[in-house]
Amino acid sequence: MEMNEIKILIIEDSRADAELIEYEIRKGGVSFSAKRVDEREDFLRELEEFKPDLILADYTLPSFNGMEALSLLMEKSPDLPFIFVSGTIGEEKAIEGMKQGATDYVLKSSLSRLVPSIKRALKERQERADRKRAEENLRKSEEHYRILAEEAQKSRDAFLNMLDDVSDSYKELEKLFIGLVRAMVNALDAKSRWTRGHSERVAYFATKIAEGARMNQDQVKRIHLASLLHDIGKIGTYDVLLDKPERLTTEEFEVVKKHPAQGYDILKGIKQLRDIIPFIRHHHERIDGRGYPDGLKGDEIPLGARILHIADSFDSMTADRPYRPAPGREYAISELKRCAGTQFDAEISELFLRILEKSDI
Ligand SMILES: [Fe+2]
Numbered sequence: 323m324e325m326n327e328i329k330i331l332i333i334e335d336s337r338a339d340a341e342l343i344e345y346e347i348r349k350g351g352v353s354f355s356a357k358r359v360d361e362r363e364d365f366l367r368e369l370e371e372f373k374p375d376l377i378l379a380d381y382t383l384p385s386f387n388g389m390e391a392l393s394l395l396m397e398k399s400p401d402l403p404f405i406f407v408s409g410t411i412g413e414e415k416a417i418e419g420m421k422q423g424a425t426d427y428v429l430k431s432s433l434s435r436l437v438p439s440i441k442r443a444l445k446e447r448q449e450r451a452d453r454k455r456a457e458e459n460l461r462k463s464e465e466h467y468r469i470l471a472e473e474a475q476k477s478r479d480a481f482l483n484m485l486d487d488v489s490d491s492y493k494e495l496e497k498l499f500i501g502l503v504r505a506m507v508n509a510l511d512a513k514s515r516w517t518r519g520h521s522e523r524v525a526y527f528a529t530k531i532a533e534g535a536r537m538n539q540d541q542v543k544r545i546h547l548a549s550l551l552h553d554i555g556k557i558g559t560y561d562v563l564l565d566k567p568e569r570l571t572t573e574e575f576e577v578v579k580k581h582p583a584q585g586y587d588i589l590k591g592i593k594q595l596r597d598i599i600p601f602i603r604h605h606h607e608r609i610d611g612r613g614y615p616d617g618l619k620g621d622e623i624p625l626g627a628r629i630l631h632i633a634d635s636f637d638s639m640t641a642d643r644p645y646r647p648a649p650g651r652e653y654a655i656s657e658l659k660r661c662a663g664t665q666f667d668a669e670i671s672e673l674f675l676r677i678l679e680k681s682d683i
Pocket of ligand 1: 552606
């Protein structure tokens, strides 16, 4: 075993014995420097100053002894190898010494055992140090990964919290937006007693139809919003023609017929409403192409607009007009049947009829 020069502290009252010991070690090929002490104070001082790698101790000295040195060492640096080298050590004392933490014992009468014992002690000490360092490294890397994992968890939590916050603010905004739309539409509808609540009712019917058609939640929301806004284009024409107690003239009706396109013009700049603006523009189109403003036919008409048209027509037929009382629910139902496939989308009107049958709308 290759060794750098080691420092050996020898506790020995006999200079001759110490020299014999050093001779033996040198003979064994161990490169070392040594100091000899035989007093308690000197021993303690040299532990600090000489900083030995190994201690060899006689068992009995005139004013100090090996067992005392051992217990002092166990307090100060228990990892230092400590070998008794004694002329007279009984088996009991030797065992007691080992129990107290001595590394080995060698009799002066068989000093040839000393070098192997020293080498073994130093090797074990090196192994202990290596193991300790490896454990320390392992502990550090475990600690490192634990911290990394914690930080990852923390940023994950922070991210999820942020998502929650964003989704909360988004929900708040959406609520605020719908609230504003409602307020605006209600103000519009309230201008005349004949249309009060019209848009909310149409939104209610259209939403029922969309849910009945198993549309997803986003689609249902879009239908609902489009329904609320479907007559927004009447802002310009409302006051003049709304309360007229007779049927509208052809010219007047032409003006009213502009409201879907006007609604489209009012909203077209709002990119968040891009998906629903076509529903508003086409809510007076008919399946047979005789509706307005664009005369679209069948599937050319967006589904949302076809739903809106039925909901809108149903509410018109069940609400009073200045020029007529409400034709009523039974009439509306018969019209839904009669005009399915010409004015109304046949499937949607059938679906709405089923919904009406099952509920007391
Ligand atoms: Fe309309």
